[in-house]
Amino acid sequence: MALRGKITHCIFDMDGLLLDTEVFYTVAQDKVFEDFKECGYQERKQELKGMMMGRKSQDAARLVLRELGLEDEMTPDEFLERRAKILRGLLPQAKLLPGALRLLEHLRDSGVPCALATSSNRPHFLLKTQNHAELFSSCFSHQLCGDDVVNGKPHPEIFLKARDAFGEPKPAGSEACLVFEDSPLGIQGAVAGGFRSVHVPDREMAAVVGEPEKPADQTLRSLEEFRPEEWGLPPFKES
Ligand SMILES: [Mg+2]
Incomplete structure (x- = not known):
C-alpha cells in the first residue's frame, strides 16, 4: 500500500459531510x-x-x-x-451520515487531534449539533463557524485558522493536516491553503455542483470507505 501522506491532524467540514442537513x-x-x-x-x-x-x-x-x-x-x-x-x-433533527461516527470516535480514541471548520453560522451550528453535542465536543479540540472568519470558502481562511488553533503538538504545516469536505468550494479552499484533502461529494448534488477546480487527493463515495492507514493514521481496529 502506497502512503498518500503523513497526516497528524484532521479538519472536518460538517454539513453534507458529517451531518445530513x-x-x-x-x-x-x-x-x-x-x-x-x-x-x-x-x-x-x-x-x-x-x-x-x-x-x-x-x-x-x-x-x-x-x-x-x-x-x-x-x-x-x-x-x-x-x-x-x-x-x-x-x-435539531440532523442525523450523522454513514461512517461519520465510526471515524470521529476512532480518531478521538487514537489521540489524533481534530478540528471542525464549518461555513454554518454559530446559531445554526448549535441547533444542528444539539443532539450530538457530546460527540462533537469530545472529538474536536476546536470548532470554527462561518462567523469566525472574514472570508468564506473557497477562501482557505477557515482551514488556516483551524490549523493554527491546534494546541501542542501542532501540525508541522498545512500538508500535515487532512481536510474532509463534501463541497467543491471547500476542496478549493483546502487546496488553496496547501492542505491534503478528501472529497466525499454529496451524491444528489454532484451533478449540479460539478467538480472542484483542482481535484482533492482522494475522492470517496462515503466516509465508510476511508482507510486511515493510507494517510499514516492509526488503522481501524478489526471488529
Ligand atoms: Mg459541506
Missing part, C-alpha cells in the same frame, strides 16, 4: 419562495442549491436573490430570517 435547507427555502411563484425558483431549484452550497449564509442569500431577480422583494437579511424561522424547527 442539506435537505432541511431545501425544505425551508422552498417555503420561503412559495410566495414568489413567478421567479422561476422551482425550475432552477437544484442549480441554485449547487451555487449556494458551501458558501457563507450572507453570500449565498445575496446570490440566490440576485439570480431570481428578487433583490427588490427581500434583503439577504430578510431572506435569512424567514428561512431561519423554518429551520429552527428542523435542524
